[in-house]
Amino acid sequence: MSKYKVGGTQGLYQSGSNDLVLTNKLGLTDPVDMDEAELVLLEKLYEDVLLKHFPRPAIQVSDIKVWHRRWLGNIYDWAGEERSVNMSKSGFQFAAAAQVSRLLQEFEQQYLNKFTPCTAFSESQLIEAIAVTHIEFILVHPFREGNGRLSRLLADVMAVQAGFQPLDYSCWDQDKSAYISAIQAGLSMNYQPMKVLVSRAVELN
Secondary structure (H helix, E strand, C coil), X not given: CCCCECCCHHHCEXXXXXXXXXXXXXXXXXXXHHHHHHHHHHHHHHHHHHHHCCCCCCCCHHHHHHHHHHHHCCCCCCCCCCCCCCCEECCEECCCHHHHHHHHHHHHHHHHHHHCCCCCCCXXXXXXXXXXXXXXXXXHCCCCCCHHHHXXXXXXXXXXXCCCCXXXXXXXXXXXXXXXXXXXXXXXXXXXXXXXXXXHHHHCC
């Protein structure tokens, strides 16, 4: 069983993977090998974004697409491209693929332009900014793969812009049900549960 329900060309799986690994440039068929490859490349992306090319101005959707392409471009042909398939996870339906372009424009106008750069934000302001942008990004789910990890990079960039350390997400990973509930609460623009989770992740550093 794959972790997402998908259809269309971005839903193709690597031959020999039992529909567990997406078609990729490396020919990987084992999910463990794919996870390791993505992790190694994600570490390189973090180094590039946080240490070499840190975004001090307002973050734009185009920046996030560049991050995605730099991260997964050596693995997937569609890295950096908007999702072209409908996706759901654990019965939760993300935004329809046909709406992703419009929703990304709104995400940039309503959230990225409002909250970034986070320069001189207080801790409470930073927590609100990260909670809201994280939920709205996840609900759009703009990419075929890697949305959760990229949303964490976005949060970490925002934290560093505000003069804080990157977040410690261990509390999120330890209570995934609370995280999922916080995302679902965000559907009705109730950001308080996510603010609690972001606060914990900030305070652990």
